[in-house]
Amino acid sequence: GDSWGIFTFLCAALCNLPALPALNCTEELGTSQSIQKTYDLTRYLEHQLRTLAGTYLNYLGPPFNEPDFNPPRLARAERVPSATVDLDLWRGLTDNARLAANYRAYSLLLCYLRALDGQAATAELRHRLGHFCSSLQGLVLSIAGVMSSLGYPLPAGPSAPPGTLVAPNDFLKKMEDFWLLKELQTWLWRSAKDFNRLKKKVPPAVVTLRLEARGF
Amino acid sequence: LSLAAPPKEPVLMCRSNNYPKGFYCSWHLPTPTYIPNSFNISVIHGTREMVCEKNVFPKNRCHIRYLQLFSTVKYKVTLTVTNALGKNSTTFTFDEFAIVKPDPPESVVAKPVPNNPRRLEVSWQNPSSWPDPESFPLKFFLRYRPLILDQWQHVELSDGTSHTITDAFAGKEYIIQVAAKDNDIGTWSDWSVAVHATPWTEEPKHLTTEAQITETTSASTSSFMPPPTTKICDKGAVVGSGAVAVCWTAGLVLAAYGVLFI
Numbered sequence: 001g002d003s004w005g006i007f008t009f010l011c012a013a014l015c016n017l018p019a020l021p022a023l024n025c026t027e028e029l030g031t032s033q034s035i036q037k038t039y040d041l042t043r044y045l046e047h048q049l050r051t052l053a054g055t056y057l058n059y060l061g062p063p064f065n066e067p068d069f070n071p072p073r074l075a076r077a078e079r080v081p082s083a084t085v086d087l088d089l090w091r092g093l094t095d096n097a098r099l100a101a102n103y104r105a106y107s108l109l110l111c112y113l114r115a116l117d118g119q120a121a122t123a124e125l126r127h128r129l130g131h132f133c134s135s136l137q138g139l140v141l142s143i144a145g146v147m148s149s150l151g152y153p154l155p156a157g158p159s160a161p162p163g164t165l166v167a168p169n170d171f172l173k174k175m176e177d178f179w180l181l182k183e184l185q186t187w188l189w190r191s192a193k194d195f196n197r198l199k200k201k202v203p204p205a206v207v208t209l210r211l212e213a214r215g216f
Numbered sequence: 217l218s219l220a221a222p223p224k225e226p227v228l229m230c231r232s233n234n235y236p237k238g239f240y241c242s243w244h245l246p247t248p249t250y251i252p253n254s255f256n257i258s259v260i261h262g263t264r265e266m267v268c269e270k271n272v273f274p275k276n277r278c279h280i281r282y283l284q285l286f287s288t289v290k291y292k293v294t295l296t297v298t299n300a301l302g303k304n305s306t307t308f309t310f311d312e313f314a315i316v317k318p319d320p321p322e323s324v325v326a327k328p329v330p331n332n333p334r335r336l337e338v339s340w341q342n343p344s345s346w347p348d349p350e351s352f353p354l355k356f357f358l359r360y361r362p363l364i365l366d367q368w369q370h371v372e373l374s375d376g377t378s379h380t381i382t383d384a385f386a387g388k389e390y391i392i393q394v395a396a397k398d399n400d401i402g403t404w405s406d407w408s409v410a411v412h413a414t415p416w417t418e419e420p421k422h423l424t425t426e427a428q429i430t431e432t433t434s435a436s437t438s439s440f441m442p443p444p445t446t447k448i449c450d451k452g453a454v455v456g457s458g459a460v461a462v463c464w465t466a467g468l469v470l471a472a473y474g475v476l477f478i
Contacts, residue, residue: 043400068309070290073262083286087236090285091351182288189313190286192400197351 031149031202038142039195045135046188052128053181056116059125060174071175079176080108080183083190095201096152098194103143104155105187110136112180150202220251222302228295230308233405234345235316235352235398238281241268241308243295253299262289287312316402318354319343321377321394326413333386336360336413339378340394343405357395357404362388363412374399389414 057065081104093101110133117129144154224246232239241257257278259266268278291312296305321340329335338358342349356377359368362385373379384390393407 046400070292070309073289082288084284084288085286087282087285179288186286186288189401193286193352196353196399200350 031146032199034142034146034149035195035198035202038139038146039192039199041135041139041142042188042191042195045132045139046185046192048132048135049181049185049188052132053185055125055128056177056181059122060177064174064178069178071178073179074172074175079112079180080187081105082183083186085190095150095198096147098198099143099147099150099152100155102187102191102194103140103147106136106140106143107155109180109184109187110140113184116177116180146198218248218250220299220301221247221249223249223253223297223299223304225304225306226255226295226297228293228306228308230291230293230310230315232312232316232402233319233343234347235318235402236282236285237347238279239315240271240277240279241293241295242274242277243297244276245297249299249301251299251301253297256296256298258294258296260292260294261287268293282312285312313401316398318396318398318402318405319345320405320408321356321396322408324392324394324408324411326390326392326411328413328416329380330416333415333417334382334384336381336384336390336392336415337378338381338392338394338411340408341377343396346396353399354396355399357397358392359394359407360384360390360392362390364388384415386415387417 054065063069081101083105113129113133113136117126117133120126120129147154226243226245228241228243230239230241241259243255243257245253255276257268257270259268259280266280266283268280271277271279290309292307292309294305294307296303320343322343324338324340326336326338329337338360340356342354346352346354355375356373358371358373358379360381361368369381369383371379381390381392390413391410392413393410395404395407397404
């Protein structure tokens with residue numbers, strides 16, 4: 001009851017990410033390097049998440065920490081845009097759409113994780129969540145950097161999450177946490193593939209041409 | 217005379233060797249029942265029941281296409297085996313990413329490099345069952361050893377389908393294998409078919425001192441382990457007189473070791 005009200009307020013407060021200035025001077029570094037860096041970050045985060053999720057799920061206790069736990073998805077508005085997508089649709093995404101989807105998802109995920117951090121009951125959880133949130137923020141900024149250097153506008157920052165359900169009980173709140181971590185894990189797996197694709201499509205030569213064209 | 221029996225719990229495995237197209241499941245009974253058995257397989261993904269199409273060959277296998285990619289919901293596969301005396305079943309629940317395991321690389325070829333007695337050029341191809349190496353690149357693991365030694369050398373390669381071994385023992389026949397893995401998810405494939413190759417050597421009448429010495433040392437016990445001096449030759453990957461001189465020195469050290477062990 002009360003905690004959900006605080007949660008919604010926290011999210012609204014924490015989710016106003018500052019608008020990033022256009023990164024003009026760093027464009028010479030090469031967009032392909034930024035994409036590689038973003039890819040590396042998703043791999044690093046995916047690895048970090050394994051430890052974080054293990055700790056958090058143990059904190060939630062059974063059945064959430066059981067390996068075969070496979071609950072049905074409750075019919076409700078999803079908090080985070082799902083990584084799940086039709087294969088042909090995913091293949092056909094423009095670079096802009098692909099990057100924007102990643103940016104939106106991680107912005108929201110960061111927001112929710114920060115809220116979790118605020119509620120974390122143990123020092124160990126706070127420490128792990130805090131560290132993870134820093135790294136995740138790095139990823140969001142990295143994606144923003146890539147979009148900027150390619151001349152794509154950043155999607156609007158996330159407002160307070162729409163239709164936040166007030167969890168009627170402790171168990172359902174834990175379910176929400178479980179699904180949040182699952183979404184995060186799936187997005188990190190997907191992003192590795194997204195940035196692999198982007199790597200191939202943006203070789204350094206293309207960036208040089210783009211810079212010259214813009215100069216005149 | 218064998219007694220007919222109800223089925224024991226079947227063994228079920230599922231694997232995606234053609235990611236992102238889909239996956240297959242295959243099964244067998246741990247012990248024979250001696251009477252006909254029928255198998256029924258069900259695949260549930262969230263609330264949806266999917267159809268696993270039975271293969272004509274091999275039997276006891278079915279395949280399924282992914283309708284969506286990057287799914288948060290697990291797949292639950294249940295196999296039920298029934299015969300006249302009873303039934304039994306088993307279930308396997310997994311995440312989309314957990315069962316990805318490519319087939320081994322194909323067409324592995326290893327060739328000597330002319331005028332390079334320490335080199336072998338290895339090349340291979342992506343497994344033909346992997347449908348989209350562009351969007352879903354594979355990384356590779358190469359292992360090689362001379363036939364006379366038990367210890368493998370390993371190299372992990374994140375790019376490309378070829379590699380040059382630069383620290384082969386001159387004149388020794390090598391066995392080489394390659395494995396593949398999706399760059400980010402799943403597990404390593406089985407090892408490829410093994411290929412054999414021997415590095416280039418000069419004509420017999422110009423046999424180098426090093427080659428003669430290694431011929432002598434190979435006659436010693438099979439527990440002979442190469443001393444770390446071979447690393448010196450690694451740095452001499454550039455074929456030049458300096459590198460050759462260092463290799464000759466290493467060869468003499470090898471000779472000393474060999475004499476000690478005989």
